Amino acid sequence: MKIRVLCMFGGNSVEHEISILTALSAMEHLSAERYEAIPCYVSKQGELYHGPMLKKLSAYRNLDDLCRRLKPVHVERRYGQPMLVSNGSWHRFAIPFDVVLPLFHGVNGEDGSAAGFCRMLQLPFCESDVLCSAIGQDKGVQKRLLQQAGFPIVPYAELREGETQAQWEEKLADLRYPLIIKPAMLGSSIGIEKVTDADAGMAAIRRAFAYGDHVLAETCIEDLRELNCALLHTPYGYQSSAVEEVTHQGDLLDYDEKYRGSSKNAAVKKRKWLKEGELVVMVQRMTLALASLFELRGVARIDYLYDTATKQLYVNEINTIPGSLSSYLWEWEGVDLTQLLDLIIQDGIQAYRDRGKRISSYSTNLLQEVDLTGGKKR
Template sequence: MGKITVGVLFGGQSSEHKVSLKSAHTIITNLDREKYEPILIGIAEDGKWKLYDGPLEAIPQDTWEQSDCTPIVLLPDPSQHGLLKTVGGMSEKIHLDVVFPVLHGKNGEDGKIQSLLELAGIPYVGCGVLSSAMCMDKDVSHRVVKEAGIRVPESIALTGAISEEQLAKGMTGFNYPVFVKPVSGGSSYGVTKVEEESKLMAAIREAQKYDMKIGIEEGIDGCEVGCSILGHGDDLTVGEVDQIVVTNGYFHIHQDMFKKTGLENASIHVPAQLPQVVQEKIKDTAKAIFRALCCTGIARVDLFLTPDNEVVFNEVNTMPGFTSYSRYPRMMEAAGISVTEITDHAIQLALENAN
């Protein structure tokens, strides 16, 4: 029996393009080569798809486009099940058994690439179209999770041009600080902690650089915690809970600036420095959120923990980072699960779900 061909998608049209390159390098180098044959598919920032066959180290260095690239297209016909490569007027089809879309943010985690793969009839790792779209939109995901009986931060969502009058009406009942963020964003891009009303409009303009729909959320007292989840339905594996300790300001990651740690103002404890009973409560809440949002495969559920140990939903990342400093693989590794085991389980689950 031959190896399973895995199309690894990386790059993409997103503010998290460079993060994706680092994550993809981790996935590619940890694939079990006795079982899987990776087909490397880069998506340039202008949206062009390219088959890559160069040195792997060029991917995280963002120099991969400089050589060994061939233009390709994904065939939407499900009977073809793969890519079309054209060189010198000659076309060649490349079969894909499954796709691992290591894409972060817009056009990667929002259901668009998932829809394309569904049309092409190709199984893929991670959440489906609906789940990806819900999780990417923080306003929608908060509404769904709240309906499931789990506390979410009080918030408002605003779209397009925002007047002072509209803002004043929407902010009735809010106390500062608040957090302004793009509703569909990641890696903390465009997020601002606002301490006073006079700085609110500037924070909104910053968030709108990344998404015209923005959210304003109440600040939650306490710390941030997270759970890495792998599986489907009732069969879920949860890594160790992590806990973020902020030294100043608030937790935010600028992964392209802080290459070694990804952190500017915080440290992360894995496992969390919390009583076991509290950690189990966090895990149970994360699993309930995972199911409420119809997640499957892999996802990181981010939460707040208040001083009285109430768990509050923050967001779900349906394709979490796999860089050297990313939280998802660190939580799994703390539970004794390697990246190779994660990729194997996720790929097999994608193939099983397709059947």
């Protein structure tokens, strides 16, 4: 019997469209012999929809029109079986599924929300758990933990909305320009700016607050190389992927260069694999250490900054549900997306089985011992 995979994607996030691209690729590459892909699209308003057209890229040209043509649904458990159930009384259906594959990017999904939703309903799910996902999304908390654990990170400051400009300037005093300013809760290169002086910095900080209530400022490395390495949790321990050196035209790889102009990741065409043995080993070892520290599950990606002048490697950030599931990093290792998805799903199912062995509640009902007058029975 095929394993029925509920592919959840979209969501109320500025990375909504990137999530759709990841989901379309995943559903296309799931093994038809082993799995049945059941799409569950979450609109920008947080509503759940289902329909066969969700597997076609052309259906997403007009998102409002798409939602009008889809069936609103919700998730529930019936006698222990997870189900995707239609809303309303007309054309009712209930589709059973076995495991959830969250394919969200950014807040309200990748940030631990999807994992928490699955936990609350006791649904088997893939990828990292609630705490790890939340840390992966919140770059401020993430940097504090990395610093405490002794991992190298670039000098940074965390700025909060509601603080005065004088407070921001005080926090930035120990950093040197140019700086990188970015929202602390985003990915996909959204909202990131490079600034060269204090006036530009203050303006960039104010713009970044449009995306959230805290912002990061980081010292910019001038002689910079950006490196990526993915990891995979397996029954035999963590495995690291090939190491990619990111290439881009401007100072930063921004959202437009990453994604615009193609239905697929435009940056894929510019992949450059790192072949410097000593540096590759350094990146891969650090990736495995970070995986253990944060207890990552499924597939994740670690982004690094390498200062060519000082030969110092810095951890930049952790992505718990990376774009395209970082399939391109595994292809270099001979693992295609179909195989990668199989490993991710099997890891999620095993994680659910492991959680089932733990005590999470008691079979007794304490309320049976409570006196209706307000006191406990004696």
